[in-house]
Amino acid sequence: MRVLTPTTLDEARRAYAESPDAVPMGGGTDLLVHWPSHVERHAGTYLDLSGVAELRAMRWTDDALELGAMTTYWDVQRDDRVWDELPLLTHAARQVGAVQIQTRGTWAGNIANGSPAADGVPVLMVYDATVTLGSASGTRDVKLDSFYTGYKQTVMKAGELIERISVPRRHDPAAERPTTFERFEKVGTRAAQSIAKVGVAVVRQDSGWRVVASSVAPFVMRCPTVEALLDSGSPLGSPDDLLTAIRGDVKPIDDLRSTAAYRERVLARVLFSLVKEERAQR
Amino acid sequence: MPSSPETISIALTVNGEALTLEADPSDRLLDVLRYRLGLTGTKEGCGEGECGACTVLLDGVPVNSCLVPAWQARGRSVETVEAVAPASLRPMLESGATQCGACTPGVVVCADWIRKHPELLERHPMRELMAGNLCRCTGYDGIIDGLRIAIEEDDECAS
Numbered sequence: 356m357r358v359l360t361p362t363t364l365d366e367a368r369r370a371y372a373e374s375p376d377a378v379p380m381g382g383g384t385d386l387l388v389h390w391p392s393h394v395e396r397h398a399g400t401y402l403d404l405s406g407v408a409e410l411r412a413m414r415w416t417d418d419a420l421e422l423g424a425m426t427t428y429w430d431v432q433r434d435d436r437v438w439d440e441l442p443l444l445t446h447a448a449r450q451v452g453a454v455q456i457q458t459r460g461t462w463a464g465n466i467a468n469g470s471p472a473a474d475g476v477p478v479l480m481v482y483d484a485t486v487t488l489g490s491a492s493g494t495r496d497v498k499l500d501s502f503y504t505g506y507k508q509t510v511m512k513a514g515e516l517i518e519r520i521s522v523p524r525r526h527d528p529a530a531e532r533p534t535t536f537e538r539f540e541k542v543g544t545r546a547a548q549s550i551a552k553v554g555v556a557v558v559r560q561d562s563g564w565r566v567v568a569s570s571v572a573p574f575v576m577r578c579p580t581v582e583a584l585l586d587s588g589s590p591l592g593s594p595d596d597l598l599t600a601i602r603g604d605v606k607p608i609d610d611l612r613s614t615a616a617y618r619e620r621v622l623a624r625v626l627f628s629l630v631k632e633e634r635a636q637r
Numbered sequence: 638m639p640s641s642p643e644t645i646s647i648a649l650t651v652n653g654e655a656l657t658l659e660a661d662p663s664d665r666l667l668d669v670l671r672y673r674l675g676l677t678g679t680k681e682g683c684g685e686g687e688c689g690a691c692t693v694l695l696d697g698v699p700v701n702s703c704l705v706p707a708w709q710a711r712g713r714s715v716e717t718v719e720a721v722a723p724a725s726l727r728p729m730l731e732s733g734a735t736q737c738g739a740c741t742p743g744v745v746v747c748a749d750w751i752r753k754h755p756e757l758l759e760r761h762p763m764r765e766l767m768a769g770n771l772c773r774c775t776g777y778d779g780i781i782d783g784l785r786i787a788i789e790e791d792d793e794c795a796s
Contacts, residue, residue, distance in 0.1 A: 387706065390684070406712075452687075455747075456686055461698050548687050549766030
């Protein structure tokens with residue numbers, strides 16, 4: 356086993372260019388699971404990102420909250436402004452494992468790992484986050500909602516690292532807050548330490564609905580058919596009225612945690628209750 | 638940029654003592670604490686970050702030491718259950734916060750962290766902060782009662 360320990364972003368980019376087979380490691384909460392029995396992983400080369408100061412920073416700009424690649428779920432919970440301005444981030448962060456995971460797990464790692472059941476990705480995607488990818492040959496920005504191309508498949512190229520995630524601020528703090536309805540619902544077997552059977556993040560602003568679902572497709576994804584249905588304002592009498600649109604967007608499967616039928620039904624019921632709540636508030 | 642296929646040099650602070658050791662790169666923090674440093678208070682439970690028995694503080698926050706590569710602790714400060722003052726355990730013992738004891742070291746580390754940072758309770762319920770420490774004996778009430786009493790006593794001492 357070889358460990359590359361860059362201390363600057365430049366070093367990290369160069370090290371990854373020289374060792375494109377290296378596995379980048381943030382907090383290790385995915386990679387270290389049952390580590391002693393995964394002997395095949397012990398032969399690999401790891402690119403440790405924890406020593407890169409530039410990647411640890413989390414900062415507010417006029418337009419965005421920027422999460423460096425090493426920003427953890429706990430970092431976000433320790434910033435009072437996130438609770439006020441981007442509450443779905445703290446809401447989701449609190450549901451990742453438990454504190455011991457939240458202090459290590461990173462938002463960037465959650466994105467890179469590409470699990471369809473990711474807890475951090477739905478809220479970043481519903482907030483229209485942008486991922487900054489960097490390599491020895493430069494950087495580029497990709498919208499998170501066009502980042503995944505298949506199960507554990509992304510647009511990332513060899514030698515590219517997730518360096519930063521930018522979450523747009525949705526209003527001028529000096530101005531009055533626009534009417535926003537936002538929710539993240541994770542359905543699992545228990546509140547802590549469980550992996551989502553279904554996850555739903557929604558935001559409704561004057562510009563319309565954004566709906567993101569997890570654990571119901573090969574990757575976390577927006578649901579454009581559902582968004583269009585909700586934007587049309589069509590009356591919804593029951594969760595069943597959402598099923599056609601849901602089937603137009605997602606394709607859940609049976610696996611060890613749940614069944615396709617259960618996931619589809621629960622997604623419809625959760626969405627229906629959220630829409631009902633939002634319409635009652637208008 | 639140092640890298641080595643054989644061993645990796647790790648300078649860290651454990652329970653206030655600065656140390657440098659050569660570790661196998663595949664060692665977890667848990668392995669180094671237990672088998673290199675003999676700090677066997679930290680237990681391995683599930684090995685997958687679910688149970689919290691291996692909880693230690695890394696730079697002052699609780700982590701599962703089974704999920705931390707030892708080399709990620711370089712330059713950092715680690716506190717294990719051995720650093721918790723025995724006298725501080727009285728409220729937990731009196732509340733029935735321990736039975737078989739398998740989870741207890743992790744419970745003690747996490748509870749002691751919350752006790753030293755009661756401001757965390759402004760945002761997070763106590764049970765949420767303790768949710769990463771699974772206990773199959775006590776039903777959790779004894780743990781939560783013990784922690785609540787400890788914090789109340791600390792409050793009284795402070796006021």
